[in-house]
Amino acid sequence: MLPKEYRLKNKSAFNATYRIKKSFYKNGIIMFAGKISNVPVHTKIGFVVSKKTHKRSVKRNRLKRLMRESIRLLIKNGYNFHNRQSLIFVGKSQALGKSFDEIDNSIKLLLKELD
RNA sequence: AAAAGCAGUCGGAUAAUCGCGCUUUUUAUUAAAAGUGAGGAAAGUCCGUGCAUCCAAGGACAUACCCCCGGAGAAACUCCGGACGGCGUGAGCCGGUGGAAAGUGCCACAGAAAUGAAAUGCGAAGCCGGUGUAAGCCGGAGUCGGCUUGCGAUUCGCAAGACGAUUAGGACGAACACUACGUUGGCUUUGCCGGACUGCCAAUGGAUUUAUUAUCACAGGCGAUGGUGCAACGGUGAGGUAAGAGCGUCACCAGCGGUAUUGAGAAAUACCGGCUAGGUAAACCCGGGUAGGAUGCAAGAUAAAAUUGAAGGUUACAAAGGCUGUCCGCCAACUUCAGACAUAUCGCUAGCGGUUAUGAGUAAUUAUAAUCCCAGACAGAUGAUUAUCUAGAAACAGAACACGGCUUAUGAGCUGCUUUUUUAU
RNA sequence: CGGGAUGUGGCGCAGCUUGGUAGCGCACCUCGCUUGGGACGAGGGGGUCGCACGUUCAAAUCGUGUCAUCCCGA
Numbered sequence: 263m264l265p266k267e268y269r270l271k272n273k274s275a276f277n278a279t280y281r282i283k284k285s286f287y288k289n290g291i292i293m294f295a296g297k298i299s300n301v302p303v304h305t306k307i308g309f310v311v312s313k314k315t316h317k318r319s320v321k322r323n324r325l326k327r328l329m330r331e332s333i334r335l336l337i338k339n340g341y342n343f344h345n346r347q348s349l350i351f352v353g354k355s356q357a358l359g360k361s362f363d364e365i366d367n368s369i370k371l372l373l374k375e376l377d
Numbered sequence: 378a379a380a381a382g383c384a385g386u387c388g389g390a391u392a393a394u395c396g397c398g399c400u401u402u403u404u405a406u407u408a409a410a411a412g413u414g415a416g417g418a419a420a421g422u423c424c425g426u427g428c429a430u431c432c433a434a435g436g437a438c439a440u441a442c443c444c445c446c447g448g449a450g451a452a453a454c455u456c457c458g459g460a461c462g463g464c465g466u467g468a469g470c471c472g473g474u475g476g477a478a479a480g481u482g483c484c485a486c487a488g489a490a491a492u493g494a495a496a497u498g499c500g501a502a503g504c505c506g507g508u509g510u511a512a513g514c515c516g517g518a519g520u521c522g523g524c525u526u527g528c529g530a531u532u533c534g535c536a537a538g539a540c541g542a543u544u545a546g547g548a549c550g551a552a553c554a555c556u557a558c559g560u561u562g563g564c565u566u567u568g569c570c571g572g573a574c575u576g577c578c579a580a581u582g583g584a585u586u587u588a589u590u591a592u593c594a595c596a597g598g599c600g601a602u603g604g605u606g607c608a609a610c611g612g613u614g615a616g617g618u619a620a621g622a623g624c625g626u627c628a629c630c631a632g633c634g635g636u637a638u639u640g641a642g643a644a645a646u647a648c649c650g651g652c653u654a655g656g657u658a659a660a661c662c663c664g665g666g667u668a669g670g671a672u673g674c675a676a677g678a679u680a681a682a683a684u685u686g687a688a689g690g691u692u693a694c695a696a697a698g699g700c701u702g703u704c705c706g707c708c709a710a711c712u713u714c715a716g717a718c719a720u721a722u723c724g725c726u727a728g729c730g731g732u733u734a735u736g737a738g739u740a741a742u743u744a745u746a747a748u749c750c751c752a753g754a755c756a757g758a759u760g761a762u763u764a765u766c767u768a769g770a771a772a773c774a775g776a777a778c779a780c781g782g783c784u785u786a787u788g789a790g791c792u793g794c795u796u797u798u799u800u801a802u
Numbered sequence: 803c804g805g806g807a808u809g810u811g812g813c814g815c816a817g818c819u820u821g822g823u824a825g826c827g828c829a830c831c832u833c834g835c836u837u838g839g840g841a842c843g844a845g846g847g848g849g850u851c852g853c854a855c856g857u858u859c860a861a862a863u864c865g866u867g868u869c870a871u872c873c874c875g876a
Contacts, residue, residue, distance in 0.1 A: 270756070308756060318420090320774055324760095331761050334396070362761060 268337060270308035270348050279308075279348045286375045289368040290356030291329070295376060296348035305343040307333055311353040325353040325365075332366040336373075344376045 270279070279296040286293045296306075309329050311322040329351050343349065357365065 310756085318774070323775065327760050331396080335761085338395080366761095 268305065268307055270306040270350065279350050286372050288372050289364065290354045290358075290360075291365070291368050291372065292352040292354065293369075293372045293375075294350040294352070296346050305346050306348045307343075308348070308350045309353070310350060315353060315355050316358055321358055322353075325357055328360075328362050328365045329353065329369065331362065332369045335366075341373075343373070346376065 279294050284295045286295070309326045311325050313322070315325075316322055333351075351369070357368070
């Protein structure tokens with residue numbers, strides 16, 4: 263789990279992020295981006311892999327853990343996420359079964375799109 | 378050695394770096410240390426419990442579930458042991474296994490008939506004998522009786538002959554006759570002779586038929602055989618009969634009832650009896666047994682906040698509504714829509730607990746003692762990378778209140794017992 | 803977590819209650835009609851009834867298990 267200040271909670275917060283309708287797709291991963299804040303904040307990040315993606319929870323948890331690990335390493339290196347209030351990463355069936363390197367590269371490419 | 382059956386085990390390991398949840402302690406809001414952290418199925422949600430809230434004065438009927446016997450268990454579409462049935466050469470495996478003799482329904486097509494079953498209405502006219510009627514065939518042989526003749530001789534026997542009886546009927550056997558054909562011989566036809574053919578006659582040969590036949594009438598016996606079908610009032614074989622039949626006949630088998638023995642019981646074995654009862658209850662149902670109902674931890678409890686609408690509908694006569702599915706009975710209110718709130722703590726993990734030892738029991742299980750504390754999150758913790766090894770590529774798969782089962786998924790192996798076959802000694 | 807429903811030709815659905823014959827519409831193929839196409843008319847092909855086991859003489863239908871899909875509540 264990420265530290266508490268980085269976690270995206272609450273259904274209303276998720277809905278608020280979705281309503282911005284700003285999304286990017288790369289290699290089976292969709293990124294939803296929230297509002298841009300003027301003040302530096304801790305960006306709240308959520309991970310979603312729906313049950314429709316795969317029936318078995320082991321496969322879904324694996325994908326979420328790989329995405330979370332990639333983000334954790336970025337936070338550790340001091341990445342600022344361009345002052346976004348919130349981000350949501352949605353894993354799709356194309357991303358299942360891929361290695362950590364592939365997931366990591368996809369997420370870095372997605373974050374570059376924010377500029 | 379190979380192929381099987383059953384039971385059990387394992388469910389990656391080590392190291393480095395970067396990380397996560399919970400608990401405790403120390404510090405004190407920045408953290409640090411220590412401990413601990415997914416499964417045999419956590420899965421499917423197919424059963425059963427605990428726990429929690431709401432409802433229920435109560436009665437009756439429904440309803441749901443269970444169904445060989447004994448035991449275990451809190452209970453169970455649970456487990457253990459046994460009985461019976463089925464499958465397999467076998468070790469073993471499988472089985473929702475009360476009642477079809479309480480009643481109802483169904484059994485398509487085919488078939489005479491499919492269940493208060495029993496017809497001859499299907500086959501070339503069911504099979505069988507009897508009587509009658511009609512037509513046809515034979516009219517003989519055998520048997521018996523005395524007589525005559527001959528032979529042998531014991532009052533008798535044998536052979537031949539004709540006569541009579543049986544008998545004017547018979548149809549048991551055999552023969553004759555009849556029919557067609559072959560062979561041989563003779564006769565016949567023409568003016569004459571010869572031959573062939575035809576016809577006739579005789580002998581002979583083998584073959585066929587050889588006494589009954591009737592789609593007739595009457596009164597009966599029979600439930601067999603063929604055919605239909607999953608199934609036809611028990612099956613196979615023999616005896617028996619005019620033909621037949623479990624036919625108060627027989628053997629074997631299936632089923633039913635009774636008695637005896639064994640067993641705790643399901644049941645088994647033996648004997649006897651009568652002589653037979655279609656299938657389906659995973660169709661309704663009948664019998665026996667069990668169950669207050671509903672909702673599921675997002676149940677629910679506490680604290681804090683909020684608890685709104687000039688909204689609508691039904692009813693207060695009757696109807697409708699609520700209280701358990703229905704009825705009796707009881708109650709006076711019930712309800713829709715929109716909006717708002719949805720935070721924290723508890724519930725929450727010490728339990729029908731785990732491990733070990735001993736005792737009881739065939740076993741399931743249980744008793745006693747010792748010892749251990751072993752996830753508890755809330756956008757949700759077990760991860761990532763690298764190296765080495767087993768087996769260059771590690772299966773199925775992730776707790777969300779808990780427990781007991783069942784079912785399903787599962788890689789590479791390992792261990793024990795048992796069976797069958799083959800080979801060797 | 804709990805509750806409910808559905809799997810039948812290429813597609814959408816009947817038939818299941820009460821077991822014996824699998825049918826309808828669109829689509830497809832052939833022929834006709836038309837100058838040609840569409841529409842229309844006539845004819846035809848195509849289905850392991852999701853899968854497995856069982857009950858029964860006989861199963862799409864009855865029973866059990868299993869797989870997949872969809873919906874609902876909080």
